[in-house]
Amino acid sequence: EAWPTLDRAAAAETFVGLYLGRLRDGGMPDAALAREVVLARNVGAWAVGFETGRRADGATVLIEQRGVMEIEAPREPFRLSARADRLELHDGRLTVMDFKTGAAPSWKQVRAGFSPQLSLTAAIARAGGFPGLGTPEPGRLLYVTVTGRRPPATEVDRSGDAQSRDPQPVDVTVDEALEGLNRLIATYERADQxxxxxxxxxxxxxxxxxxxxxxxxxxxxxxxxxxxxx
Structure with a gap:
């Protein structure tokens, strides 16, 4: 959130201060912070390059935004909501991003419907569910795993595009997730379910x-x- 007005030369140290400050606020003792300082500096340097590169084309960036869409169901509309870690609009295409400290879900998990978070978030955006974003088409579904080790972070694309082992357009990935949700809603509308x-x-x-x-x-x-x- 502070990036647009930050002094780039001090941005990495600003990140370190924010990171350690949040840990202290959470009750972490100073003795445990010694290890975290090293991780924070690694991530801080990475974060500067990340922000510089991600915003190079003038992308619109939204942080921690909440979106909502309603899905028609037999008894009453079903409300689907999401709070996205980060949304980026590049030339009319939306990148939906989730930051993690653990492993990203596999493509098989995403395709099978066990990890539909980013796909359904993109569906909400496409339906105009995020204020001020319009109705962008899906672009990329990106997990960013941040550890502070070497490398400090890794990006994993689960869009289903040509780089995946089982290639398909990202629009199909989003459509499949939405169809799966509709089937689930219909299933639980039954009184015997x-x-x-x-x-x-x-x-x-x-x-x-x-x-x-x-x-x-x-x-x-x-x-x-x-x-x-x-």
Whole structure:
């Protein structure tokens, strides 16, 4: 947010100050900050190059914007909302970006519908759901993993374009995600459709959520293990 008015020579150190300040505000002790200073400096230098390059063509950049679209459903409209880490408009095409500290989802996970976040965000934007952005066509779906190590960050494109192993236009990726959501809405409109805590347990993470707690997943999963089940 501060980039347009920053002194470029001091931008990297400004990033370091913001980063360490947020950690202190969160309660991190000074002893633990020694390691974070090194990571912060690595990311700070990377961030300056990142911002310079991403904005070189005069792109419109929106940070932490909320978008909403309504989808027609049998009983009442379904409201889909998203808060995008970063949106960039380049020559009428939109890049939707998500910053992560862990690994980006695989192309297979995106295609199968397990990670539709960026695809559906692009669909909201295309429908005019982000104020001041118009109705841009999807451009890129980009995950940026930031670690502070070497390299400090990596960019992973999950648009489904020609660089992917299973190439397809990004518009198709967005359409598939929206079609999948519509099927899901229609499924749960049925009175006989139960709300289950794990619809695809073979792909579930090991961590337990609040929904798993309500469904007593830990109990029956341990029971299955004891009986030799998977």
């Amino acid at each position: 139960p709300y289950v805590s794990r619809t695809a347990p073979q792909f579930a993470q090991r961590a337990f959520s609040d929904y798993d707690h309500l469904a007593r997943v830990r109990e029956w999963s341990v029971a299955e293990d004891a009986e030799g089940g998977e």
